[in-house]
Amino acid sequence: METTDSPVVTSLHQSDKNEMQSENNIDSITEVEDHMTLPRIERSKETKLLDTLTENNSNPRYLPVDIQKEEAVVFDVSETVKAPEDGGHEDSGEFVVAMLARGKLEEQDVCKRISPPILETSLEASTHWDEDVTAETWRQHRKHVFVLSEAGKPIYSRYGSEEALSSTMGVMMALVSFIQSGDNVIRSVYSDEHTVVFMQQGPLVLVSVSSTRQSEQQLRNELLYVYNQIVSMLTQASITRIFEHKKNYDLRRLLAGSEKILDGLLNLVDFDPSFLLSAVHCLPIASSFRDSLSQILQKAITPNLVFSILIAKNQLLTIAQEKMVIEDAKLDPSDLHLLLNLIGASSAFQAGEIWTPICLPSFNPDCYFYAYISYLDPPECTVCLLLLSTDNEAFYAVAECKRKIEEAMQAQNALTSIAKAQSYSVSQVGVSDLRHFMYKPFDVPDNHHQLTQFTSPEMEAPYDSEEEKMRLLDLYRDMHGRIHNTSRPLKLIYHVGLRETLLAWVTTKFELYTCFSPLVTKSCAINAITKLLRWVKKEEDRLFIRYPPKYSTTPNASKS
Amino acid sequence: MTTRGNARTNGNLPQTKICQFKLVLLGDMAVGKSSLVLRFVKGQFDEFQETTIGAAFLAQSVCLDDTTVKFEIWDTAGQERYHSLAPMYYRGAQAAIVVFDITKPETFERAKAWVKELQRQASPNIVIALAGNKSDLADKRLVEYEEAQTYAEDTGLLFMETSAKTAMNVNELFLAIAKKMPKTDTQNPTHAARHRGVNLQDPDAQSSRSCCGN
Numbered sequence: 001m002e003t004t005d006s007p008v009v010t011s012l013h014q015s016d017k018n019e020m021q022s023e024n025n026i027d028s029i030t031e032v033e034d035h036m037t038l039p040r041i042e043r044s045k046e047t048k049l050l051d052t053l054t055e056n057n058s059n060p061r062y063l064p065v066d067i068q069k070e071e072a073v074v075f076d077v078s079e080t081v082k083a084p085e086d087g088g089h090e091d092s093g094e095f096v097v098a099m100l101a102r103g104k105l106e107e108q109d110v111c112k113r114i115s116p117p118i119l120e121t122s123l124e125a126s127t128h129w130d131e132d133v134t135a136e137t138w139r140q141h142r143k144h145v146f147v148l149s150e151a152g153k154p155i156y157s158r159y160g161s162e163e164a165l166s167s168t169m170g171v172m173m174a175l176v177s178f179i180q181s182g183d184n185v186i187r188s189v190y191s192d193e194h195t196v197v198f199m200q201q202g203p204l205v206l207v208s209v210s211s212t213r214q215s216e217q218q219l220r221n222e223l224l225y226v227y228n229q230i231v232s233m234l235t236q237a238s239i240t241r242i243f244e245h246k247k248n249y250d251l252r253r254l255l256a257g258s259e260k261i262l263d264g265l266l267n268l269v270d271f272d273p274s275f276l277l278s279a280v281h282c283l284p285i286a287s288s289f290r291d292s293l294s295q296i297l298q299k300a301i302t303p304n305l306v307f308s309i310l311i312a313k314n315q316l317l318t319i320a321q322e323k324m325v326i327e328d329a330k331l332d333p334s335d336l337h338l339l340l341n342l343i344g345a346s347s348a349f350q351a352g353e354i355w356t357p358i359c360l361p362s363f364n365p366d367c368y369f370y371a372y373i374s375y376l377d378p379p380e381c382t383v384c385l386l387l388l389s390t391d392n393e394a395f396y397a398v399a400e401c402k403r404k405i406e407e408a409m410q411a412q413n414a415l416t417s418i419a420k421a422q423s424y425s426v427s428q429v430g431v432s433d434l435r436h437f438m439y440k441p442f443d444v445p446d447n448h449h450q451l452t453q454f455t456s457p458e459m460e461a462p463y464d465s466e467e468e469k470m471r472l473l474d475l476y477r478d479m480h481g482r483i484h485n486t487s488r489p490l491k492l493i494y495h496v497g498l499r500e501t502l503l504a505w506v507t508t509k510f511e512l513y514t515c516f517s518p519l520v521t522k523s524c525a526i527n528a529i530t531k532l533l534r535w536v537k538k539e540e541d542r543l544f545i546r547y548p549p550k551y552s553t554t555p556n557a558s559k560s
Numbered sequence: 561m562t563t564r565g566n567a568r569t570n571g572n573l574p575q576t577k578i579c580q581f582k583l584v585l586l587g588d589m590a591v592g593k594s595s596l597v598l599r600f601v602k603g604q605f606d607e608f609q610e611t612t613i614g615a616a617f618l619a620q621s622v623c624l625d626d627t628t629v630k631f632e633i634w635d636t637a638g639q640e641r642y643h644s645l646a647p648m649y650y651r652g653a654q655a656a657i658v659v660f661d662i663t664k665p666e667t668f669e670r671a672k673a674w675v676k677e678l679q680r681q682a683s684p685n686i687v688i689a690l691a692g693n694k695s696d697l698a699d700k701r702l703v704e705y706e707e708a709q710t711y712a713e714d715t716g717l718l719f720m721e722t723s724a725k726t727a728m729n730v731n732e733l734f735l736a737i738a739k740k741m742p743k744t745d746t747q748n749p750t751h752a753a754r755h756r757g758v759n760l761q762d763p764d765a766q767s768s769r770s771c772c773g774n
Binding site for chain 2: 253254342346347348351352356358371
């Protein structure tokens, strides 16, 4: 057994595969309880928290396990496992070093690693809060996400009500603090069916239980998005302060009404590759038109205005930024994703002009911007203007900017042109056998202050159903995971599947994922990519924001 | 701040006086603040009205004899996380509607707390109205009409039970507020600026919280 000096990564393996009768036999966190049923049970003083949990559950199975520090690095308890007393679960588990397990998985064919077909569409309305958490359907969700406080108090669950899940979350926290008591950090648990990823951010613990076969890093990124969305509403500083003040504070009080925003985020994460690529997708429009929109934004300014963002159909049209601010720090695509999600997740913004504090966590997790949000085309509400100021009193001045923008757009009949703008079809590229692609360039001019972007055509047949869309995205996610594998990164993957052929390629200038019909040959695919790159080059002014416009609104600037 | 002047330059129309007032809605979450406003402004009602984020700004006018009263309405979010921001919205407001849900006594208690806060911290002449909303759910009533009315009388508030769903008393409430407002003509830009509600002299207004960028 080799020793790693990185934090413990544990892996849960089904020791006897024959016992796996149903696909969903071994499952999520409730089973993990059973694996905690270890014989070397000793009451340890450090794990008070576990003791309280035990009292609540009045179940001796939750007793803490004492791990000596030397052993804690490699978490191997296979010899010590015995069958659970209750006999309810026949499976016995073993923890093995994850790296080994992961290595084995790597060798398997992509096809086998792709997650099972979606059992239910994740875009169902947000009725999940009243779901029966003991039902099999609840266990079968592709991806669960839980947020809890260090005291084990539930904060958010993607499916099912937090109250109903409080004991499950208690077990999660028990796992976290149990490993912590050995001066270590639990990062993930692997089973054949699920990957459980843990992430601690300040006083919050986030857990993802996924059957999607995404890489741990990808799941971790998704959890970070969830954390950041929470921070965007409360700021990191106030979360820290609250829990310093009161360890068992119920954070749901402060997040009331925002469950929908988190649900929306997790749906977007599943269906929108922007999150996977950490890049922004903008609506393709003629560069001259984009420039004229940018100029409109540039002209409508007021002191302390820092970002002016124009969005249509949930995609970026243009973004103008304050010069000084952007020199200090650049707007991270992830912050923009959170803003887009916020706007998309609630129809409340259609009511009138909104003025709300919002934190951009990647920009600065501890302070608020004040966001003015208003749709420019009521009642359709597809074109949205977002103006961010650092001054909480600036509403009327910022609203005046909107008036100016509205007038200027009216004069140019811009709304009509925006309404006509749409994403493109892959057929426009004119490369046969090419079904879909995602292209993320690194070589855009002014890269340092540039917003990372990517371009991608509409998903068309055969990827027009929700299931097929998800299947293609899962294939992309798998390729992405292998390309960005920290221990063995790859530059080029050519994957021949039954239903399509995929080619992923990363250079210093771009990251590209392509999907071809299954009968394409390797040379054909490479040819096609050359053509595709030529096409993107030709169209880049239309597909990307080439030079994000800037303005100066610092109070002492000479702008009378 | 020159941008503000050209917003209203239409001089003094002789026929009607136009008065402009800042009105803020406060109250616990899910008592129906947005529903009341949308019923008043757009004549709409949505059973599944979404939670307000921050605060929404809307405008609507009512006519009173020879005066047009234009309300600039701040519909605030009721969640606890926005509570500390409330002063930003009620500062400079000439009118406030504090809303509670007649089926939830705790929202009535919350409403009383808001009234107290307004009387302590908002403009001294602010006109406060108390609205017992969801009167269409009278069979589930847990706050008695008399109780709320007695409280309103003792505290010097306007009081009405309203239903954004059936539109009962919604326009009446805004009209009653309009009648109580002092009718000085706010078309004159100096007035207008003052009534826009941003008090540049207010020392509290200097945002100690202003973040990045300066």
